[in-house]
Amino acid sequence: MDQTASINQGNPARPDSGSSGAIFASGLIKQYKNANSPALNDFSLDVQPGEFYGLLGPNGAGKTTAISILTGLFPPDSGTARIMGMVFRESENKIKQILGLVPQNIGLYDKLTARENLTFFGKICGIQGKKLAERIEQGLEFARLADHARQPVATFSTGMKRRLNLAVGLINDPQVLILDEPCVGIDAQSRNLIHEQLTAINQRGTTILYTTHYMEEAQELCSRIGIIDNGRLVEEGTPAALLQQSGRANLEELFLHLTGKELRDS
Amino acid sequence: MLKIITATAKEFLLLLRDRTGLLVLFLMPAILVIVITLVQENVMELTGQKKTQVLFLDLDQGDLGRSLQTQLKTGNLELVVWDENRKDMAEIQKAVANGDYQVGIVIPKDATYRFKEAAARLFQPGKGTENPADSMTTPLHLFIDPGIMAGLRSGVTAQLQMALTVMSQEAKITMLSKTLQEAMAGLNVPPEAAPLDSNKLPALFSQPLLTLTENPSNTRATITSYNPVQQNVPAWALFGMFFTAIPIAGSILRERNSGIWVRLMALPVSPLVLFAGKAIAYMGICLCQFVLIALIGAFLFPLIGLPAFTVSMNLPAVLLTVLFSSLAACGYGIFLGLICNSYEQASTVGATSVVAAAAIGGVMVPVYAMPHMMQRLSIISPLNWGLTAFQDLLLRGYSLSAIVGDLGRLLLFFAVCAFFSWKLAGRQQ
Known part of the structure; x- marks a missing residue:
């Protein structure tokens, strides 16, 4: 992947309204009730088709709010969000057909087996018959859970659940995949497998927006990284360019430099 | 339609896998109907009706x-x-x-x-x-x-x-x-x-010069004296049906508090489809509850010295009442699952509200035996609508046309719950 692209600073990703970005946000503002400051404050983003984009930020920076708006879970107070050029208000169903979401909390039914989970979410996406059967087998193979297909998810380890969580997010073969910290709390083997699989998916042309707290993970996987803090993008660029421009030894140092060392407990 | 079937099948699978929960759903009203009917039978003795x-x-x-x-x-x-x-x-x-x-x-x-x-x-x-x-x-x-x-x-x-x-x-x-x-x-x-x-x-x-002849209170009915079985079987079946509101709310809260709800809302499916799946599955449970309690009334009660429950009169209308009552119960459960934030909250609010609605509605004490103010209040309880319909069919011998009003109220209650649930689901996304 090309990691030598330029670095942008200070709300760097505000693109033209006619951007061809796969994932596009411009001037998003979201203020929750009873909150002192907005969760998103003029947040802009432009992820190109086929890109593997990492969105980094401390707790409460606005990552999950941004993802929620970009997946149509709720609308922004103001600003624009588009997926493959389409806005939710006009083309919600079309967007949902090409969008995959892997939520931070595991979105699986514990009492159903791996196969039953894949079957249910596949059918809810409108996939049927032979195509569904193929996707289920692909999903089980992808998550390396073919031997555990008939086991209830409740019996799975965290790593197995995370892998299946990802496989379910891919059941509709999405053009755009949004992952909210998909590798939290899992062992190195499962994380490595997920990384390999995501890289392969991205190489096949799927656009990926990936949020994580692991800097080395972002550095390893992402072609471009955006750092969000206080509801806006404060830095954006390729990992190499970000390090080169900032003179920091690694992304973690840069991250702490940009977002500060104060704890973000609230 | 396929998505509704998928959502319904998933709910059934989840219910079947939760055997303890399922057992409680059936055992609770079954035990209640047996115990309360036996107790009321004794009360009848004490009050001189036996x-x-x-x-x-x-x-x-x-x-x-x-x-x-x-x-x-x-x-x-x-x-x-x-x-x-x-x-x-x-x-x-x-x-x-x-x-x-x-x-x-x-x-x-x-x-x-x-x-x-x-x-x-x-x-x-x-x-x-x-x-x-x-x-x-x-x-x-x-x-x-x-x-x-x-x-x-x-x-x-x-x-x-x-x-x-x-x-x-x-x-x-x-x-x-x-x-x-x-x-x-x-x-x-x-x-x-x-x-x-x-x-x-x-x-x-x-030689008596005056006689007292009791006549049926309506032209279709035969004269029957108060029978706790005909009162209690539908009453406690209704109570059991409305108690399913708590597991329905629990199933929604489990989805909301995990990543399932977020995932579902990002997929091409309406919350109404998911609600329909839950409602259909739990209506099936409610129907099975009623059948179980009716069978207990018909076959077990005579063995323990109680009169047998009979539904020979107007069976389709009775089943329709079961259907509309369970629809109202499911609507309430879905609404509960969206206004509460935790299972603990839903179970407390759900249990309190269902018991209160049952008490007001005449499930525990017949409405005519309540104080005047409570009698007037009873008309706001969905359990009262269901119970009135059952009593009209089973005790008074009325036909379907007589219970249309009660069925309409139950349907309206479901529609109001579904509408607010849909609005709440939109807000909570």
Whole structure:
């Protein structure tokens, strides 16, 4: 992947309204009730088709709010969000057909087996018959859970659940995949497998927006990284360019430099 | 449509995998209907709606005791006759005082003689009219447990008084007839010239001039007395149905509090489809609940001494009532799952609201037995709408057209719950 692209600073990703970005946000503002400051404050983003984009930020920076708006879970107070050029208000169903979401909390039914989970979410996406059967087998193979297909998810380890969580997010073969910290709390083997699989998916042309707290993970996987803090993008660029421009030894140092060392407990 | 089927199948699978939860859903109303019906059956005994056992000790062993037994057996009392050679009045008193029996009657020795003598003296010239109350009454001894309800006490004493009045009248008329015959004979009046035949007097006096005939309260129904089984089976089945609101709310909260709800909302499916899947699955559970409780009523109740439950009248209308009631219950469960933030909250709010609605709606105590204000309040309870429909069908013998209003209210309740749930789901995304 090309990691030598330029670095942008200070709300760097505000693109033209006619951007061809796969994932596009411009001037998003979201203020929750009873909150002192907005969760998103003029947040802009432009992820190109086929890109593997990492969105980094401390707790409460606005990552999950941004993802929620970009997946149509709720609308922004103001600003624009588009997926493959389409806005939710006009083309919600079309967007949902090409969008995959892997939520931070595991979105699986514990009492159903791996196969039953894949079957249910596949059918809810409108996939049927032979195509569904193929996707289920692909999903089980992808998550390396073919031997555990008939086991209830409740019996799975965290790593197995995370892998299946990802496989379910891919059941509709999405053009755009949004992952909210998909590798939290899992062992190195499962994380490595997920990384390999995501890289392969991205190489096949799927656009990926990936949020994580692991800097080395972002550095390893992402072609471009955006750092969000206080509801806006404060830095954006390729990992190499970000390090080169900032003179920091690694992304973690840069991250702490940009977002500060104060704890973000609230 | 395929997505609704998918959502329904998923809910059924989840329910089948949660065997403990499923067992509770069926066991809870089944246990309640058995226990409450048995308790109410006993309450009916205590309130005199069932035969009450009365200890009977006849120390006289004459006509009076035999006649009184005959009279009382025709009423709502079940006599337990003690052997006069082995028991005495003190033992009857003790049995009643201990609460073993609620009522005891003792016919003292020589009661028949005194009774007949008193009747004869009434018609002897110059003897019967001086002070009959003091000298001529025959005291029978009655013992009543002070712990019994006022209704039963007055019911039992009224029956006893009635029996004694009838016996006194018969004795008086017999004596009057005899006295008249003797008077006619003394006056040398031939029987055919007498103004009335004195032998016919007892028959004439026993001829009722007024009768009371109970008619059905509507043209279609037959006369049936209050039966706790016909009341309790649908009532507690309804309670069980509305209690499914809690597991429905729990299933929504599990989805909301995990990543499932977020994932589903990012997929091309409407929350209404998901709600429909839940509603259909849980309506199936409600239907099974009703069938189970009806089977308990029909087959188990007779084995434990209760009347059998019957739904022979208008079965399709009964099933339609089950369907609409469960629809309302599911709508409430979905709404509960969206307004509450945790399962603990939903179970507390759900249990409290369902028990309150059941109490107001007449599930626990019939509406007519409530204070006037509560009776007026009962019309706001969905359980009351369901129960009224069931009672119209099962007790009053009405047809489907009579319960359309109640079914409409249940449907409207579901629609309102579904609408607000849909709005809340949109807000919570």
